Amino acid sequence: xxxxxxxxxxxIVGGTHGNEFTGVFLIKKFEQFPHLIRRSSFEAQTxxxxxxxxxxxxxxxxxxxxRSFGKQSLQGNVFNYEEQRSKEIAQQFSIAGETPxxxxxxxxxxxxxxxxTLILDTLDSFRLQLAAYLSSIDPSIKVYYSGNSGRNxxxxxxxxxxxxxxxxxxxxxxxxxxxxxxxxxxxxxxxLDYLEEYNGKKCPSFSNQLILYRYIxxxxxxxxxxxxxxxxxxxxxxxxxxxALHPGDPIFLRFDGTEIFYKGTSVVYPVFINEAAxxxxxxxxxxxxxxxxxxxxxxx
Amino acid sequence: xxxxxxxxxxxIVGGTHGNEFTGVFLIKKFEQFPHLIRRSSFEAQTxxxxxxxxxxxxxxxxxxxxRSFGKQSLQGNVFNYEEQRSKEIAQQFSIAGETPxxxxxxxxxxxxxxxxTLILDTLDSFRLQLAAYLSSIDPSIKVYYSGNSGRNxxxxxxxxxxxxxxxxxxxxxxxxxxxxxxxxxxxxxxxLDYLEEYNGKKCPSFSNQLILYRYIxxxxxxxxxxxxxxxxxxxxxxxxxxxALHPGDPIFLRFDGTEIFYKGTSVVYPVFINEAAxxxxxxxxxxxxxxxxxxxxxxx
Numbered sequence: 076x077x078x079x080x081x082x083x084x085x086x087i088v089g090g091t092h093g094n095e096f097t098g099v100f101l102i103k104k105f106e107q108f109p110h111l112i113r114r115s116s117f118e119a120q121t122x123x124x125x126x127x128x129x130x131x132x133x134x135x136x137x138x139x140x141x142r143s144f145g146k147q148s149l150q151g152n153v154f155n156y157e158e159q160r161s162k163e164i165a166q167q168f169s170i171a172g173e174t175p176x177x178x179x180x181x182x183x184x185x186x187x188x189x190x191x192t193l194i195l196d197t198l199d200s201f202r203l204q205l206a207a208y209l210s211s212i213d214p215s216i217k218v219y220y221s222g223n224s225g226r227n228x229x230x231x232x233x234x235x236x237x238x239x240x241x242x243x244x245x246x247x248x249x250x251x252x253x254x255x256x257x258x259x260x261x262x263x264x265x266x267l268d269y270l271e272e273y274n275g276k277k278c279p280s281f282s283n284q285l286i287l288y289r290y291i292x293x294x295x296x297x298x299x300x301x302x303x304x305x306x307x308x309x310x311x312x313x314x315x316x317x318x319a320l321h322p323g324d325p326i327f328l329r330f331d332g333t334e335i336f337y338k339g340t341s342v343v344y345p346v347f348i349n350e351a352a353x354x355x356x357x358x359x360x361x362x363x364x365x366x367x368x369x370x371x372x373x374x375x
Numbered sequence: 376x377x378x379x380x381x382x383x384x385x386x387i388v389g390g391t392h393g394n395e396f397t398g399v400f401l402i403k404k405f406e407q408f409p410h411l412i413r414r415s416s417f418e419a420q421t422x423x424x425x426x427x428x429x430x431x432x433x434x435x436x437x438x439x440x441x442r443s444f445g446k447q448s449l450q451g452n453v454f455n456y457e458e459q460r461s462k463e464i465a466q467q468f469s470i471a472g473e474t475p476x477x478x479x480x481x482x483x484x485x486x487x488x489x490x491x492t493l494i495l496d497t498l499d500s501f502r503l504q505l506a507a508y509l510s511s512i513d514p515s516i517k518v519y520y521s522g523n524s525g526r527n528x529x530x531x532x533x534x535x536x537x538x539x540x541x542x543x544x545x546x547x548x549x550x551x552x553x554x555x556x557x558x559x560x561x562x563x564x565x566x567l568d569y570l571e572e573y574n575g576k577k578c579p580s581f582s583n584q585l586i587l588y589r590y591i592x593x594x595x596x597x598x599x600x601x602x603x604x605x606x607x608x609x610x611x612x613x614x615x616x617x618x619a620l621h622p623g624d625p626i627f628l629r630f631d632g633t634e635i636f637y638k639g640t641s642v643v644y645p646v647f648i649n650e651a652a653x654x655x656x657x658x659x660x661x662x663x664x665x666x667x668x669x670x671x672x673x674x675x
Contacts, residue, residue: 100607100630104630107630108631132655246547247548248548249548249652250649250650251604251607251649252613253613303403304400307551308551310553310554310557313552313554330400351548354550355432
């Protein structure tokens with residue numbers, strides 16, 4: 076077991092996507108009432124990720140900020156707002172930055188029915204234990220592992236050693252929904268409390284069983300040669316994120332009323348079903364596999 | 376009783392707001408399968424209201440198209456896309472246009488929990504009877520009268536003698552939700568069937584009782600001197616469109632956890648609660664009064 080390295084700085088980010096208001100207004104709250112996120116063993120910082128996009132109530136101005144932190148992007152020239160913004164953020168908070176964050180907690184929302192979801196981009200024991208802890212204090216929390224989706228390389232949270240994403244849904248873009256705000260706020264405090272215990276070399280008790288939804292691939296909407304959508308997410312699949320989808324189950328409904336069925340060969344668990352921001356990315360849903368993992372409970 | 380004037384042309388519009396996909400994709404469907412809206416006694420036309428805004432997946436490019444049909448706007452100079460677009464649409468479909476529409480049915484969606492809502496901007500016997508008919512074949516349909524909100528002067532549907540708006544929610548912006556699509560589609564067919572009967576001088580039977588929600592005023596989010604929102608729609612009010620709000624009921628929750636209560640002196644019925652597009656308009660909800668009206672059943 077490796078010795079724990081103390082976590083000196085934790086960065087909480089909201090509004091990496093400007094029209095995801097839950098995170099934006101939580102950051103404003105934490106900046107107004109900093110004692111809420113203050114803990115004795117580390118410095119908690121806050122960041123409004125994309126203030127121009129929030130001002131315009133859009134996801135981004137020129138390109139998706141949360142895909143702008145790859146090495147190539149950060150080393151390349153600056154042609155637009157998010158390219159400039161990602162460099163500013165990296166200079167401040169990356170491992171080699173001015174106030175490097177050991178942990179970044181990035182707050183998002185989704186139009187998919189994903190409830191409270193913790194996103195891990197790397198399955199190290201630190202994040203697995205944190206996930207197991209959080210899901211044992213609230214079993215309704217789902218844990219999504221972004222696998223080979225690219226998020227462990229290009230997302231804002233990938234700047235830190237331990238990046239964690241939070242999603243909450245259903246939340247429409249451009250709307251502040253109190254219930255989503257309160258649930259996310261509560262989860263942030265649980266994470267901060269855990270990190271405080273971690274720094275104190277304590278080990279909060281939690282189940283050693285963790286259910287993980289591992290990203291496998293995406294499925295696009297059926298489209299014609301002009302990329303126009305030819306079918307809707309099937310009413311029987313809509314809002315059923317994290318539920319089993321069996322081979323032969325309906326997944327899309329064409330405008331003429333005919334159905335399209337899932338052609339996979341095994342049971343899968345779709346997430347990000349009908350996420351507004353993913354239409355332009357060619358994603359109608361992300362397919363995951365459900366895994367039961369045994370977590371080493373002793374903190375490493 | 377006045378003699379009925381035959382309705383020669385009906386215009387169905389979707390995508391007056393580019394990120395309200397329900398209407399956009401219904402128009403695409405009707406254009407692909409025109410027999411679905413064909414009726415013997417009138418010509419049914421279709422229109423994608425704001426194609427550039429749909430292409431960009433935003434409500435509008437420069438200004439809200441559905442506030443751009445006032446006399447002054449239509450007679451003024453063209454400075455932006457929607458000013459140009461409103462003139463094009465008026466030249467084609469207004470009473471003095473090339474193919475004037477007697478009825479315009481404009482399809483919208485909302486992030487508020489308004490279910491299927493019929494919007495009337497004028498309480499003439501034609502529209503009241505149509506509303507009574509539709510709500511008697513489906514009692515879950517709500518009827519909203521926009522009163523002195525301005526919509527009977529500046530909306531796209533105000534170009535015609537008989538304009539009707541349809542809202543459906545909860546639907547996030549930029550998302551095509553099959554259930555909303557199917558419900559709106561079904562309502563469009565019911566309207567067309569009614570108009571066919573009307574032209575045939577038949578009188579479909581319906582209850583002479585109609586419940587109407589009359590627009591009274593708007594309530595904005597609490598804001599600071601910089602116009603920044605200082606409170607959320609209260610969790611006990613969120614999604615409770617068309618439900619009674621009593622004096623003293625909580626309506627907002629401040630970020631510090633304190634509550635703001637409704638200060639009115641009588642029971643009201645809020646709608647468009649937390650509609651994404653209304654943040655910039657300074658509207659957290661529209662307050663309505665609930666009215667029971669007796670409708671003259673004989674068609675006039």
